[in-house]
Amino acid sequence: MKFRPLHDRVVIRRLTAEEKSKGGIIIPDTVQEKPQEGEVVAVGPGAFNDAGVVTPLQVKAGDRVLFGKWSGNEVKIDGEELLIMKESDLMGVIEGAAAVRDKAA
Template identity: 70%
Template sequence: MKFRPLHDRVLVRRLTSEAKTAGGIIIPETAQEKPSEGIIVAVGTGARRDDGTIVPMEVKAGDCVLFGKWGGTEVKIDGEDLLIMKESDILGVVDGSAKGKKK
C-alpha cells in the first residue's frame, strides 16, 4: 500500500534500541522503552497558511530525526509499525550515522 501524509505530517519508522545496558545486562523487550529516534519514510506537502500559501517542510524522506517520547500516532502499514506525526512534533534532525539501525 502506498501512503502519503497530508499537509505538515510525516511518516516515521522507529529505530531499534539497544537490548543491552552498558554493563552487559540484557533487557527484555517488554521492559525496553520505545526509541524516540526514527527515519522519515514520507512527508506531506507542508502546512497551509490562512492566506492559502503552503509553508514547505524542513524535513525530507530519509532524514534521521528525534521526537518526543509520546509523539505521534502508531499505525500499521503493510504489516510494519510506523508513526504519523506533525512536523512540529519533531525535535531535530540528526546526522545520517544512525540510518543503518532499522527496526
Template identity: 65%
Template structure:
C-alpha cells in the same frame, strides 16, 4: 507502500535500540522504553499560509529525527509499526 501523509504530517519508523547493555546484559522488550528516535519514511506537502502559498516542511524523507516520548499515532502499514505525527511533534534532525 502506497501511503502519502497529508498537510504537515510525517510518517516515521522508530529506530531499534540495542537490547544489550555495555556489560553484555540482555534487556527484555518489556523492560525497555520505546525509542524516541526514528527515520522519516514520507512527508506531506506542507501547510498553506494565510496568503495561500504552500509552506514546505523542514524534514525530508531519510532524515533521522528525535520526537517526544508520547508523540505521534501508532499505525501498522505493510506489516511495519510506524508513527504518523505532525512536524511540530519533531524536536530536531540528527546529523
C-alpha cells in the same frame, strides 16, 4: 508503501532499541523503552500559511529525527508499525548519526 501523508504530517519508522546496556546486560523486551529516534519514511507537501501559500516541510524522507516519547499516532501499514505525526512534534534532525553508528559497529 502506498501511503502519502497530507499537509504537514510525516511518517516515521522507529529505530530499534538497544538490546544490551552499556555494561553488557541484556534488556528484555518487556522492560525496554520505546526509542525516541526514528527515520522519516514519507512527508506531506507542507502546511498552508495565513496567506494560503504552502510552506514546505524542513524534513525529507531518509532523515533521522528525534521526537517526544508520546508523540504521534501508531499505525500499521503493509504490516509495518509506523508513527504519523505533525512536523511540529519533531524535536530535530540528527546530523551524521548514521556514519557514527556504522563506524562503531
